Amino acid sequence: MGKAIVITSGKGGVGKTTTSANIGTALALMGKRVCLMDLDIGLRNLDVVLGLDNRIIYDIVDVATGRAKLPQALVKDKRFDDKLYLLPAAQNTDKTALQPEQVKEIVDELKPEYDYVLIDCPAGIEQGFMNAVAGADAAIVVTTPEISAVRDADRVVGLLEQHPLTEAPRLLINRIRRNMMQDGSMMDIDEITHHLGIELLGIIFDDDAVITTSNQGEPVVLDTDNPAAQGYRNVARRLEGETVPLMKLEDQPEPGFWHRVSNWFHRG
Amino acid sequence: MQAAVLRGTQNGYDLVLKQSASLDQILVDLKTLLENLKVDPQAQETSKVSLDVLTEDRILTAEEKQQIEQMVGNYPRFEIHKIAANVITVADAQQLRERENVHLLSKVIRNGQEVSMQGDVLFLGTIHEGGKLCTTGNIFSMGNVSGILQAGYPDDESKLVMGNLESAQQIRIAEQFDIIEPDELQPSPQTIAYVNDLHVLSYGHLDKLKKINPKLYNQIGGI
Numbered sequence: 001m002g003k004a005i006v007i008t009s010g011k012g013g014v015g016k017t018t019t020s021a022n023i024g025t026a027l028a029l030m031g032k033r034v035c036l037m038d039l040d041i042g043l044r045n046l047d048v049v050l051g052l053d054n055r056i057i058y059d060i061v062d063v064a065t066g067r068a069k070l071p072q073a074l075v076k077d078k079r080f081d082d083k084l085y086l087l088p089a090a091q092n093t094d095k096t097a098l099q100p101e102q103v104k105e106i107v108d109e110l111k112p113e114y115d116y117v118l119i120d121c122p123a124g125i126e127q128g129f130m131n132a133v134a135g136a137d138a139a140i141v142v143t144t145p146e147i148s149a150v151r152d153a154d155r156v157v158g159l160l161e162q163h164p165l166t167e168a169p170r171l172l173i174n175r176i177r178r179n180m181m182q183d184g185s186m187m188d189i190d191e192i193t194h195h196l197g198i199e200l201l202g203i204i205f206d207d208d209a210v211i212t213t214s215n216q217g218e219p220v221v222l223d224t225d226n227p228a229a230q231g232y233r234n235v236a237r238r239l240e241g242e243t244v245p246l247m248k249l250e251d252q253p254e255p256g257f258w259h260r261v262s263n264w265f266h267r268g
Numbered sequence: 269m270q271a272a273v274l275r276g277t278q279n280g281y282d283l284v285l286k287q288s289a290s291l292d293q294i295l296v297d298l299k300t301l302l303e304n305l306k307v308d309p310q311a312q313e314t315s316k317v318s319l320d321v322l323t324e325d326r327i328l329t330a331e332e333k334q335q336i337e338q339m340v341g342n343y344p345r346f347e348i349h350k351i352a353a354n355v356i357t358v359a360d361a362q363q364l365r366e367r368e369n370v371h372l373l374s375k376v377i378r379n380g381q382e383v384s385m386q387g388d389v390l391f392l393g394t395i396h397e398g399g400k401l402c403t404t405g406n407i408f409s410m411g412n413v414s415g416i417l418q419a420g421y422p423d424d425e426s427k428l429v430m431g432n433l434e435s436a437q438q439i440r441i442a443e444q445f446d447i448i449e450p451d452e453l454q455p456s457p458q459t460i461a462y463v464n465d466l467h468v469l470s471y472g473h474l475d476k477l478k479k480i481n482p483k484l485y486n487q488i489g490g491i
Contacts, residue, residue, distance in 0.1 A: 151379050154396050158378030195396070197376055 002033075004107045004117040005239075006136035006165075010152030012123030014144045015174040018214060019204075020120040021049045022229075023140075025219040026236035028083035032115040035074070035085045037107070039132045040122040041097060044089035051217020052077060052086055061090035064102040070109055085114070095127050100134035107135030116239075125159060133160070138167035140201060144175040145187040150195065157196055170201035172235065177206050178249050189249075202235035203246060204228050272298040274305070280318055280349070287324040291332060295339060302343045316344075321351040328353070367404070377401060377415060384421075397437060406430070406484070410457070416440065425463040428481060430474070432457040444469040 007020045017040070024036045038046040041061065047053040055075045058068035070087075077084040087106070090097065110117045121132035133139070139160055143153040153171070160169045173189055180186040193200045207228040213220040221232045227247070234244045271289030275282040285294050321336060328336070333351055340346050356364075366386040373391050377383050379398035388405035395401055395415035402418040409417065409431030418440040420427030425442040433439060434455040439446050441461065446469045453459060458474035462481060478485045 151397060154379040155398070158381045158399075161378075162381075197394075 002111045002114045002116055003138060004111060004119060004136045005138045005140060006119040006121050006132050007140045007142060008121035008129065008132060008156055009123070009142040009149070010125060010156040011143075011149045014142050014149050015204075016123070016142050017046050017049055017120055018210060018219075019140070019142050019172060019174065019232075020046060020118050021214075022219045022221040022232040023236055023239070024084060024116070024118050025050075025080070026221045026233045027116050027239065028077075028080040029221070029233075030236060030240065031083070032240075033083055033113070034116045034118060035087060035110050035114045037087045037110075037117060037119045038089040039098075039103070039119055039128060041089045041093060041095050041128065042091065043122070044091055046120050047075070047086060047088050048217065049214050050077060050086060050219065052088075053217075056088045059088045059090040060103075060106065061093050061097050063087070063106060064098055070106065095122065095131070098127075098131050100131050103131045104135035125156065129156075129159075133163065133165070136165055139165055139169040140172050141169050141196075141198065142172045142174055143192065143196075145173060145177075145181065145189075145192060147187070150187065150192055154196060157198055168198060170199045171196055172201050172204065174204045175206040176203055176249075182249055189246075200246075201238055202231055204231035204235075205247070270297050270301070272301050274301060274319075280320065283319045283321045285321065285323050285326070285336075287326045291335075295335065298336070298339055302340065302346065306343055306345060316347050318347055318349045320349050323351065323353045325355050326353060327355060327357065370408075371403075373401075374411070391431070395436075409433070419461075420463075425467065426481065426483070428484065429461040431459065433459050433461060433471075439469065441469055 007016050009016050020036055024034045027034045036046060037060065038044050039060070047056060052075050058073035060073065062068040063070050063073045073087055075086045075088060076082070077086065107117055107119070119132050119136055122128035141153050141156055143149045157169055171193060173192060177186060181188065189203060205227045207220070207226060209223060209226050210220045210228050213223065220226055221229045223229050231247060234247065237244050269286070271286045271294045273284045273286070275284055319340065328351065336351070337348055340348050368387060370388040370390050371385055373383070373385065373389055373393060375393045377393065377395045377399035379396050382400040382402060385403040387403065389401065389403045389407050391401060391407060391409045392411050394412045397414045399415035400418065401407065402421050404421050404424065405419065406427045407417050407419045407429045409429070413431070413433065413436045415436065416438045417429050417436060419429045420442040423442050425444065427441055429439050429441065432455060433448065434453045436448050438448065439461045441463050444463050444467060453471060456473070460472045460474060460477065460480060461469060462472065464470050472480050
């Protein structure tokens with residue numbers, strides 16, 4: 001029996017979809033069977049990030065209303081033989097087209113087949129959020145080191161505490177800029193974690209490659225050397241129960257030749 | 269034994285309705301009693317006799333009270349001052365306890381959440397920005413408050429908010445409120461917010477509690 005995890009944030013644009021795609025891919029690379037569910041109905045783009053947008057025939061609303069069977073709507077990602085599937089969102093209806101019970105039914109149908117069902121939640125805390133949370137066993141709250149994102153994450157954690165899932169929500173801090181956090185101009189990781197009062201699942205460094213790879217329809221996690229990819233792989237390993245230390249902020253690349261020469265002169 | 273007995277006290281007259289008797293019996297006895305007193309030799313007195321009706325360990329329903337009042341109303345010489353019992357209902361007692369107790373509250377009130385309480389609250393938790401704690405009584409805060417505290421809801425201006433209020437967003441007491449600007453308050457855990465005689469919310473220190481709210485000060489043992 002698999003586990004259903006909802007990926008949510010309250011605020012839009014903090015990287016829920018990117019996170020869903022990358023954690024899903026990382027788990028698939030570890031040999032787990034993963035199904036990604038896009039619940040951002042009307043504004044779907046998990047399929048685009050995964051590069052599967054041209055393969056969609058049926059969507060989640062078709063399944064919920066009985067127009068299609070669940071296996072018909074699932075899109076298989078051929079890169080990870082039989083490990084990664086996507087249940088796409090509908091594009092031409094709105095979020096009220098689904099009810100929480102319908103989503104729960106679909107999630108319950110998927111759970112025995114997969115190790116993980118990752119639910120990509122839409123921004124906001126209305127019907128779409130309620131739908132996404134309905135079938136989940138656990139939650140990952142994504143935030144960025146900005147006050148507005150942290151406030152909204154606080155609100156979402158409050159809502160999740162009011163309707164508790166099987167597991168307590170865990171935090172993922174996205175888009176961390178090393179230099180800004182080191183010189184104190186960005187909110188600190190400890191500060192955010194302490195303020196929200198939930199367990200930290202992982203941190204992801206901001207990296208240009210996240211955008212370029214997304215544009216090509218390949219999750220960044222496929223690039224093994226990328227720091228953002230490492231962050232997502234670590235998150236996937238922690239979900240599997242491994243103990244992985246947090247990545248270090250000051251893990252800067254080796255200083256260049258001229259930098260070393262100037263240090264040599266400054267030493268005296 | 270009479271089911272309705274008239275007793276004189278220092279303050280006037282008590283009309284005791286025995287709890288062991290049935291209401292029908294009481295009404296019969298009450299009628300006889302009042303009939304007898306109507307023809308009392310001292311009846312020339314013009315002033316009315318005011319009665320405190322005591323029902324012992326019996327709670328009368330509204331209808332039963334009306335029956336008694338109607339009966340007494342037939343005799344112009346008497347009037348009912350109040351009807352009192354030695355007991356109250358469990359619901360009333362619980363409400364009383366809710367109102368009089370200091371409630372301990374230790375939880376995280378997050379952005380968008382509102383916690384409503386009855387009576388005084390000793391708050392040990394955390395209020396995040398955008399969270400609100402609302403109570404009818406006083407608030408004594410030992411926690412971290414970055415949200416809104418409302419005491420004396422909805423209209424009791426005699427209530428206080430006490431604690432370190434420096435980082436709060438707003439303090440509200442009854443209908444008065446204050447938006448706390450950065451550096452407006454000292455980071456002291458002994459700050460008191462209260463409504464002054466001009467109905468303006470202002471701040472003081474615990475040292476000045478005697479002056480700020482003498483009633484509370486006496487109640488909690490100050491001299």
